[in-house]
């Protein structure tokens with residue numbers, strides 16, 4: 001445990017409680033009882049609230065801190081990298097024991113992470129990766145294997161084409177936030193899975209920034225631009241929900257006229273899968289809170305942690321036997 005001066009500890013505790021006193025600003029944060037005196041102080045910078053996935057992720061982290069007795073300083077950057085950087089600087093000033101954050105994009109972190117390193121505070125990446133020349137700037141990553149998620153999406157499409165003898169499939173892709181790791185790797189994994197298979201052609205990719213509204217706008221444009229669209233591959237459910245609105249407004253049947261493959265596994269997407277409007281939902285669990293708290297406690301105790309920790313994830317498809325009894329998703 002870092003030896004914070006008593007005054008610093010009191011100030012940090014006050015700050016942490018003050019931050020939690022405004023749940024409206026930080027999503028519906030449950031009120032955190034004053035954590036025990038020797039509690040680990042974790043500074044967490046969340047990137048925003050662009051999707052139900054993100055909101056579920058934030059809630060789970062806050063509830064997991066409660067369960068673990070970890071004192072949490074939680075700051076929401078509202079989609080701005082500069083807000084994440086200043087949040088990390090404030091965590092350094094309060095001499096937290098551990099810093100964790102979900103980097104909105106892969107680049108631009110070296111300076112502030114060097115400051116954390118100079119202050120002797122370990123940094124844990126959650127949910128998204130960074131690209132850096134100095135891997136010592138963070139101790140580990142906990143979150144999805146996005147390449148694998150992309151591959152699962154491609155594997156489903158191959159199964160669909162095999163089962164139904166489909167060829168000449170024109171694919172449009174809605175990608176996530178530009179230069180974010182899920183966007184890069186979900187695209188890469190999908191392409192790797194279908195590479196060399198002449199039945200598939202990705203005719204256009206547009207970025208919907210993981211937002212429902214932009215997913216709808218992009219799909220409207222794609223429908224106008226392309227005579228034939230057989231498949232939509234969308235990097236998250238929020239964009240897919242918007243795209244389905246556009247598809248139906250164009251008089252087409254989602255899941256039938258256009259095969260729909262989406263990633264996240266929000267309840268809304270599972271409901272549409274069961275209704276036949278989506279064909280494949282690749283799971284990306286937001287429930288990382290307990291793993292984050294466990295790793296934070298280990299780091300605060302000076303213990304080693306794995307460089308990468310991936311949660312178990314699966315894909316739900318129209319071909320599943322258990323399609324109608326998927327447990328409630330919780331986000």
Ligand code: GZL
Nearest residue numbers: 050051053127182210236264
């Ligand atoms: C994935 C996460 C992505 C989700 C989106 O781990 O970073 O960000 O897929 C969210 O819903 O916006």
Ligand code: ZN
Nearest residue numbers: 168169170230
């Ligand atoms: Zn066709």
